[in-house]
Amino acid sequence: xxxxxxxxxxxxxxxxxxxxxxxxxxxxxxxxxxxxxxxxxxxxxxxxxxxxxxxxxxxxxxxxxxxxxxxxxxxxxxxxxxxxxxxxxxxxxxxxxxxxxxxxxxxxxxxxxxxxxxxxxxxxxxxxxxxxxxxxxxxxxxxxxxxxxxxxxxxxxxxxxxxxxxxxxxxxxxxxxxxxxxxxxxxxxxxxxxxxxxxxxxxxxxxxxxxxxxxxxxxxxxxxxxxxxxxxxxxxxxxxxxxxxxxxxxxxxxxxxxxxxxxxxxxxxxxxxxxxxxxxxxxxxxxxxxxxxxxxxxxxxxxxxxxxxxxxxxx
Amino acid sequence: xxxxxxxxxxxxxxxxxxxxxxxxxxxxxxxxxxxxxxxxxxxxxxxxxxxxxxxxxxxxxxxxxxxxxxxxxxxxxxxxxxxxxxxxxxxxxxxxxxxxxxxxxxxxxxxxxxxxxxxxxxxxxxxxxxxxxxxxxxxxxxxxxxxxxxxxxxxxxxxxxxxxxxxxxxxxxxxxxxxxxxxxxxxxxxxxxxxxxxxxxxxxxxxxxxxxxxxxxxxxxxxxxxxxxxxxxxxxxxxxxxxxxxxxxxxxxxxxxxxxxxxxxxxxxxxxxxxxxxxxxxxxxxxxxxxxxxxxxxxxxxxxxxxxxxxxxxx
Numbered sequence: 001x002x003x004x005x006x007x008x009x010x011x012x013x014x015x016x017x018x019x020x021x022x023x024x025x026x027x028x029x030x031x032x033x034x035x036x037x038x039x040x041x042x043x044x045x046x047x048x049x050x051x052x053x054x055x056x057x058x059x060x061x062x063x064x065x066x067x068x069x070x071x072x073x074x075x076x077x078x079x080x081x082x083x084x085x086x087x088x089x090x091x092x093x094x095x096x097x098x099x100x101x102x103x104x105x106x107x108x109x110x111x112x113x114x115x116x117x118x119x120x121x122x123x124x125x126x127x128x129x130x131x132x133x134x135x136x137x138x139x140x141x142x143x144x145x146x147x148x149x150x151x152x153x154x155x156x157x158x159x160x161x162x163x164x165x166x167x168x169x170x171x172x173x174x175x176x177x178x179x180x181x182x183x184x185x186x187x188x189x190x191x192x193x194x195x196x197x198x199x200x201x202x203x204x205x206x207x208x209x210x211x212x213x214x215x216x217x218x219x220x221x222x223x224x225x226x227x228x229x230x231x232x233x234x235x236x237x238x239x240x241x242x243x244x245x246x247x248x249x250x251x252x253x254x255x256x257x258x259x260x261x262x263x264x265x266x267x268x269x270x271x272x273x274x275x276x277x278x279x280x281x282x283x284x285x286x287x288x289x290x291x292x293x294x295x296x297x298x299x300x301x302x303x304x305x306x307x308x309x310x311x312x313x314x315x
Numbered sequence: 316x317x318x319x320x321x322x323x324x325x326x327x328x329x330x331x332x333x334x335x336x337x338x339x340x341x342x343x344x345x346x347x348x349x350x351x352x353x354x355x356x357x358x359x360x361x362x363x364x365x366x367x368x369x370x371x372x373x374x375x376x377x378x379x380x381x382x383x384x385x386x387x388x389x390x391x392x393x394x395x396x397x398x399x400x401x402x403x404x405x406x407x408x409x410x411x412x413x414x415x416x417x418x419x420x421x422x423x424x425x426x427x428x429x430x431x432x433x434x435x436x437x438x439x440x441x442x443x444x445x446x447x448x449x450x451x452x453x454x455x456x457x458x459x460x461x462x463x464x465x466x467x468x469x470x471x472x473x474x475x476x477x478x479x480x481x482x483x484x485x486x487x488x489x490x491x492x493x494x495x496x497x498x499x500x501x502x503x504x505x506x507x508x509x510x511x512x513x514x515x516x517x518x519x520x521x522x523x524x525x526x527x528x529x530x531x532x533x534x535x536x537x538x539x540x541x542x543x544x545x546x547x548x549x550x551x552x553x554x555x556x557x558x559x560x561x562x563x564x565x566x567x568x569x570x571x572x573x574x575x576x577x578x579x580x581x582x583x584x585x586x587x588x589x590x591x592x593x594x595x596x597x598x599x600x601x602x603x604x605x606x607x608x609x610x611x612x613x614x615x616x617x618x619x620x621x622x623x624x625x626x627x628x629x630x
Contacts, residue, residue: 001406001408003434003435005408006401006403006406006411006434007434009408009411009412009415010411010415010432010434013412013415013416013418013419014415014418014419014422014428014429015419016419016422016423016428016429017428017430018423018426018428019395019396019428020396020428020430022430023428023430023431024430024431024432028431029396029398029430029431030430031395031396031430031447033348033353033395033449034348034349034350034351035349036348036349038353038395038447040396040398040430040431040445040447041398041431042398042399042400042431042432042433042443042445043400043433044400044401044402044433044435044441044443045435046402046435046436046437046438048438049435049436080334080346080348080353081334081335081344081346081355083344083355083356083357083445084357085357085358085359085443085445086321086359087359087361087441088321088630090630091316091321091630093316093320093324096321096324096325097324097328100324100325100328100329101328103328103329104328104329104330104331107329107331108331108333111333113329113331113332113333113334113335113338114329114331115332115335115337115338115339115344115345115346115355116338116339116343116344116355116356116357117325117339117357118357118358118359118443119318119321119322119325120318120359120360120361120364120365121361121364121629121630122361122438122441123361123363123437123438123439124438126359126402126437126441128357128359128400128433128443130355130357130398130400130445132353132355132447134348314436315403315405315406315436
């Protein structure tokens with residue numbers, strides 16, 4: 001049984017949907033609200049499955065906010081606020097203090113105040129956030145044939161950082177080598193530890209793009225939301241940072257696969273009829289790369305079919 | 316360390332509150348939006364701490380919805396929708412099917428559609444709901460001196476049901492006696508297994524009451540939200556159901572204490588300058604009992620000081 005099986009059973013049973021504009025199946029649920037749309041998302045995290053060991057309590061706090069707000073950004077909506085439920089197995093004052101400082105710091109950066117929550121006893125640290133936002137024009141997943149497929153920023157760092165942690169955990173890298181590699185590739189671990197939700201980007205792009213999602217499961221999985229696609233690897237790799245290229249060379253990793261399967265990047269993946277305008281809009285805050293096109297049939301990179309990958313919970 | 320210590324640390328750190336009308340410290344967080352108020356609440360539940368063993372999967376589904384929607388009812392707001400994050404340790408098709416049917420059944424009854432969620436691996440069954448509602452007049456906790464303190468329906472059954480389960484678990488009652496007692500007091504276990512959120516009551520009371528909360532931690536704790544109070548036990552016990560009275564007699568339990576410390580009843584506790592009107596408004600759907608008055612000083616039942624009780628998570 002995997003999470004897709006579970007979602008199938010649940011979706012079938014949740015037939016009551018009075019007043020819901022968009023239910024299960026996008027970055028956010030959407031409700032009509034006065035003359036606006038209320039967009040809502042929820043993301044639950046458990047210590048053992050969601051938080052890399054390298055994260056500080058402050059960064060754990062940042063992450064639960066970022067993961068939720070990123071879905072608001074993916075609807076190109078303005079954050080309104082958030083609530084966070086917390087479960088603790090063994091709460092320590094310093095941990096809670098640092099974590100809540102991280103939550104507050106990043107919520108301010110996003111303009112998304114934390115307005116409430118719930119605290120509980122739990123078998124392990126459990127954080128469940130729900131963020132909501134407002135927009136007059138929610139941007140859904142999708143894609144129109146012929147449009148350009150674009151991403152903000154660059155992807156790949158998170159996958160490299162996870163590889164680095166794995167090499168340490170498996171003893172392939174000793175502590176000294178690990179630390180040395182960390183300082184050689186500082187931006188890689190930083191992106192894993194402190195990814196950012198692209199709120200400003202989403203708001204600026206709202207009126208000039210036709211579909212959007214955040215890159216949370218990895219491009220190769222998230223690209224499926226655009227329908228069929230042709231990706232040009234040269235264009236995609238042009239956006240990749242030097243650190244990722246050098247890291248892949250150093251550790252003999254396939255660069256394209258590393259980039260395609262890098263999850264929790266929280267950059268925006270969108271389609272637009274006007275790439276130039278998107279690039280112009282974001283010129284002061286982030287890069288935009290045209291990585292391919294929405295096409296009538298086939299899901300290809302340089303003409304070769306790609307498989308759905310990315311992370312799916314399994315039991 | 317208990318949850319009040321945790322909430323204190325977190326509340327101090329969450330200083331960013333731009334646009335929040337009401338943050339931590341009421342049944343719901345409140346945001347001003349256009350000419351309305353969006354009310355939001357979140358409630359996280361773990362199998363080992365929140366779900367009595369007697370609950371069926373269908374009833375577990377109902378409960379996570381009811382616990383959240385009850386906070387919307389306590390603001391006298393109209394439910395708009397809800398999202399539910401779920402963590403499973405060992406997901407079984409039949410369990411998920413039944414649970415989601417329970418969720419759908421009750422969400423329809425409350426007019427509160429489930430519009431999204433998140434599924435995860437977890438150390439034990441974990442359900443975290445966030446419900447939203449709308450109102451032009453959110454009713455907060457509080458109370459004005461001289462006003463009547465009232466409750467909808469009756470309380471006490473949940474405490475009796477928990478006592479019955481405890482007697483079974485401790486072997487004080489054998490299986491046959493347990494089943495016999497269950498059938499002798501059918502409404503007691505029903506209230507534990509299938510409590511209802513008082514959505515209709517909240518909406519009808521909105522313009523004629525000045526404060527409201529739901530009875531979730533037990534009257535003796537929840538009464539503190541009204542400020543100072545004088546409770547008249549005779550009036551309170553007049554509202555108690557015959558089953559609770561007989562159960563307490565049979566098992567030699569203090570009736571008043573049982574009633575005062577019965578949590579998760581989800582009835583509304585409110586203050587009003589016009590008890591008669593409140594009673595009249597609810598006459599077709601629920602009883603209303605005047606149990607006391609908001610006073611200038613002291614927290615008393617029949618003139619005797621009462622201590623804060625009710626459930627607080629401790630580690």
